[in-house]
Amino acid sequence: MTDRASIGRAGLVLLTLAALALALWTGGGPAAGQREARDATRLDDLQALAGFALCLADEDGAVPDTLHDHPACAPMPRLADPYDGTPYGYARIPDDSFRLCATFEAPDMVPVRSGPTGRFDPASGCLTTRRDPR
Amino acid sequence: MSRTATLQDFTRNALAAGRTPQEIAAALAAAGWSAAEIRDALDAWAIHPGLPPVPRRARTALSAGLALVEGLHLVALGMVAGHLIALIFTLIAIWLPQGVPAPYWVVTQLRWPMAALVVFLPLWLWSARKARPAPGQRRPALSVWAGHLAVFVATLSLLGDALAVIYRFLSGDATAVFLLKALVVAVIAGLVILAMEERRRD
Numbered sequence: 001m002t003d004r005a006s007i008g009r010a011g012l013v014l015l016t017l018a019a020l021a022l023a024l025w026t027g028g029g030p031a032a033g034q035r036e037a038r039d040a041t042r043l044d045d046l047q048a049l050a051g052f053a054l055c056l057a058d059e060d061g062a063v064p065d066t067l068h069d070h071p072a073c074a075p076m077p078r079l080a081d082p083y084d085g086t087p088y089g090y091a092r093i094p095d096d097s098f099r100l101c102a103t104f105e106a107p108d109m110v111p112v113r114s115g116p117t118g119r120f121d122p123a124s125g126c127l128t129t130r131r132d133p134r
Numbered sequence: 135m136s137r138t139a140t141l142q143d144f145t146r147n148a149l150a151a152g153r154t155p156q157e158i159a160a161a162l163a164a165a166g167w168s169a170a171e172i173r174d175a176l177d178a179w180a181i182h183p184g185l186p187p188v189p190r191r192a193r194t195a196l197s198a199g200l201a202l203v204e205g206l207h208l209v210a211l212g213m214v215a216g217h218l219i220a221l222i223f224t225l226i227a228i229w230l231p232q233g234v235p236a237p238y239w240v241v242t243q244l245r246w247p248m249a250a251l252v253v254f255l256p257l258w259l260w261s262a263r264k265a266r267p268a269p270g271q272r273r274p275a276l277s278v279w280a281g282h283l284a285v286f287v288a289t290l291s292l293l294g295d296a297l298a299v300i301y302r303f304l305s306g307d308a309t310a311v312f313l314l315k316a317l318v319v320a321v322i323a324g325l326v327i328l329a330m331e332e333r334r335r336d
Contacts, residue, residue, distance in 0.1 A: 008328025009262065015325070016214065016255050019221050020248055026228055027244040036242070109238050122238075 035105045038083050042102040043110060043120065046127040048077035049088060049100050050117035057131045063092050089126075101126040141167065145175040149187040177272075196274040203264045204280050210258035211284055211329075213250055215322050221247035222318045230311050262329075273333060281333025288326040295319045 055073035056064045067090055069076055080087045081102060089101035100118075104110050107122040118129030141162070148158045155176050162172045179187035224243045227236045267273050299316045302308040 004328050005330070005332040008325045008331065009259070011325040012214065012218070012322070012329060013255065013259070015322070016218055016251050019218060019225065020251055022225055023221055023244045023248050026225065027241045027248075033245070109241065 032106070032109075036109050039104045039106055039110050041083075042081060042104060043127075045078050045082075046088065046100045046102055046120070047115075047117045049079070049090070050098075050127055050129045052077050053090070053098055053100070054117070054129065054131060057096075063096055063098050063131055065092055066090070093128075095130060097128060097130040099126050099128050141171065141175050142178060146179060146187050149179055149181060155181075196276050200265065200274065201276060203261050204276055206257060207261035207265055208280050208284060210254045210261060211326065212287075213254040214258050215288075215326055217247035217250040217254070219319060219322055221251065223315055226311060226314060226318075230314070232309065232311055277333050281330040284330045285327050285334060288323040288330075291323040292320060295323070 049067065052073055053064065053067060056067065056070055059070055059072050067076070067079065084103075086103060090098065091101075092098050102125055104122070104125045107125060110120070110122045110125075118127045120127045144162075145158060148161075149155075159172050159176065162175070163169070167175075178190055180190050182188055221244065224240060224247070227240050265273075265277060295316050299308065299313065302312055
């Protein structure tokens with residue numbers, strides 16, 4: 001009976017170790033988690049900037065050509081990547097819309113999101129937002 | 135004299151009279167004693183030529199410390215089995231996607247079961263070692279009950295697994311991935327039953 005118990009214990013241990021090894025290889029270790037956290041911060045920044053740009057558009061009556069301070073829309077969100085200092089990209093595009101872009105480290109892990117601040121495309125790293133006609 | 139004391143007394147006298155354990159077991163079985171009762175009665179005595187039956191030490195006394203270890207052992211086993219199944223299911227979802235690729239967040243689901251396994255697998259092995267009785271001693275009844283409880287839950291898992299397989303088969307939805315997941319549950323439940331075997335038989 002002890003032999004059967006040993007087989008059971010050894011089987012569970014080996015299966016667990018194999019699954020852990022495959023999971024670590026698949027999902028990455030702490031570095032992968034840190035990359036995801038940094039990318040999540042970048043996406044949050046883009047969404048905050050999109051909300052800011054929409055506020056400016058409401059105040060100015062049109063999507064702005066550049067992001068600038070405005071008392072009604074203060075405070076101005078962060079304009080650059082907090083990890084490497086690269087400025088976020090902002091561009092006005094046709095159809096009363098604008099695009100905000102950042103460089104993501106693991107774009108595949110960034111969720112595709114659609115919401116009031118626009119639609120995020122992981123492939124390009126850009127958040128595209130259209131101003132609602134008033 | 136209680137019936138158990140009567141059984142012990144009979145067994146001791148029969149062994150002292152030179153009867154073999156097989157003869158005694160057959161007589162007790164014919165009188166209606168259960169196999170477990172007969173095994174316990176015979177296990178209570180050691181046979182040494184030239185000596186009367188030597189009483190074996192009873193089961194290890196249940197201490198609060200041992201109860202704590204047994205509780206940890208059961209919890210650790212449940213955490214290991216449950217999170218191992220969750221981890222393998224997630225790996226299957228990533229590596230064997232059905233139709234469309236797994237969504238981005240599935241990879242993040244690997245981390246919690248990984249953390250649980252890193253904590254509870256060593257605890258399970260440690261508690262199994264800690265609860266092992268000294269040579270010549272038997273486990274306390276609580277350990278035997280704990281073993282049966284684990285096997286009960288594992289058996290229910292196996293039955294539920296079989297039920298799910300048959301249901302999906304009848305629904306025409308028994309995909310290869312589903313069958314692989316059912317196999318994972320069956321293998322892990324089977325390993326749990328094997329691992330708890332010595333507790334149940336002690």
